[in-house]
Amino acid sequence: MSHIAYVNGRYLPQRSATVHIEDRGYQFADGVYEVFLVWNGVPVDYAPHIVRLNRSLSELRMRMPMSPAALTVVMKEVIRRNHMKTGIVYIQVNRGVASRAHPFPNGDIKPSIVVTAKHFAGSSDAMAEQGAKVVTAPDIRWERRDIKSVGLLANVLARQGATEAKAYEAILVTADGTVTEASASNAWIITADKTIVTHPTTNAILGGVTRATVKDLAKQAGYTVQERPFTLEEAKNAKEVFLTGTTTFVMPVAQIDDKPVGNGTGGLIALDLRRRYRRYIDTLDAATAWNV
Ligand code: PLP
Secondary structure (H helix, E strand, O other): OOOEEEEOOEEEEHHHOOOOOOEHHHHHOOEEEEEEEEEOOEEOOHHHHHHHHHHHHHHOOOOOOOOHHHHHHHHHHHHHHOOOOOEEEEEEEEOOEOOOOOOOOOOOOOOEEEEEEEEOOOOOHHHHHHOEEEEEEEOOOOOOOOOOEOOOHHHHHHHHHHHHOOOOEEEEEOOOOEEEEEOOOEEEEEOOOOOEEEOOOOOOOOOOHHHHHHHHHHHHOOOOEEEOOEEHHHHHOOOEEEEEEOOOEEEEEEEEOOEEOOOOOOOHHHHHHHHHHHHHHHOOOOOOOOOO
């Protein structure tokens, strides 16, 4: 069965869906995107994903080509046409099509928009129990990582390094030894006194939607959460390390490069948070989940 994509006003079989060669997303990575989870037919944290999409657009002085209500209709229709119960929806908005020149095009060009959906059953519970292996990579990205831009080449290179090392993810480390986040997820440590620590939401990281939800769930469960930068050295010596993200959920980390973390298996607090996150997505209110 061919996937159906929404492309600039039309629903098309994905294999025949194309974009213009002078789309600025293609030529300059002049575009932004979002990925959200649909779990048993219910979108997870839809509103904060849309808030972040609008923020990314406004930081780059781009506009959304349709109203929030129309966008929701498109999302639902793409999910319906792909018969998707559980999976991820991808939305990309580019500045639009114009003759190649670095400055923004003159006039009010129409942004391009693509929405796709694909089945995805969530990150592996077996891997979570065992704890994932991660590698480290230098964080060579630009200084506006808070914008969910499609300019992902540094993330791609880091993730390729992880794949070649048969690791789940690459955590990104700045020149001064700070762990910012990972190539497609946020990074956390748990200290000896059980404080849960993650990088604050500055321009240095993407403010993960899952990060915000897990922070709330952790606080509700009575854990102490601290938002401060931490170093790779701290992470390697932490009681536990874990990652969060839309496709990651909560993933305990058992190894960083060649160093086992904690007791070398999925940490108990991280696994507790994974269970709480799972309960959260299992019990979302379908009636309000599409509200923005
Ligand atoms: N950090 C980066 C660089 C990401 O690409 C992502 C998700 O793709 C995340 C963090 C996690 O964000 P979210 O929880 O909103 O998926």
